[in-house]
Structures are given as structure tokens and as C-alpha cells.
Amino acid sequence: MRNDLTRRAAAETPSMMRMIRGSLYPMLHGLERRGYLKSKQELKGKRLRRTYRATPKGRKALEADTDKAQELFGELFEDD
Numbered sequence: 001m002r003n004d005l006t007r008r009a010a011a012e013t014p015s016m017m018r019m020i021r022g023s024l025y026p027m028l029h030g031l032e033r034r035g036y037l038k039s040k041q042e043l044k045g046k047r048l049r050r051t052y053r054a055t056p057k058g059r060k061a062l063e064a065d066t067d068k069a070q071e072l073f074g075e076l077f078e079d080d
Contacts, residue, residue, distance in 0.1 A: 039053075
């Protein structure tokens, strides 16, 4: 059974439906190890849930990568 995070991501972004189920959490754990994310566990009912938040380093990296992506796609879709 798919978990809430995967289900919500697939609903919001059709391309996320192609994401291999086993790739999401290893990716999140790697981002956390590198300092881009911070997680915490909370008990919700009878289940232990982990939530992730971007760190200042993660927000800075996201902003830089967003700028790079906008620059790239701007060049690709520029009117001649």
C-alpha cells in the first residue's frame, strides 16, 4: 500500500506517478545527510510519522537551482 506522501505527490504532479516507490525515502535521507533537510518524528494516533523541512542551506540550494532551471528553460523557449 502506498503511503500518504507518495499518494499526495502523485496527485499533485503527474510525473511523480512514475517515481519508483523505493526511491523517495532514500532521496530524502540523502538530502538530510547532506544538510538540505531536517526531519522529526511524531506519533500520530498509533503511527510514527516523519516530517521533513528544508534547512537554510536547503532553501538556498533550492533557490539557486530554481534560478538555473528558469534560465535554462527560458533559453529553450525563447522566441526567435
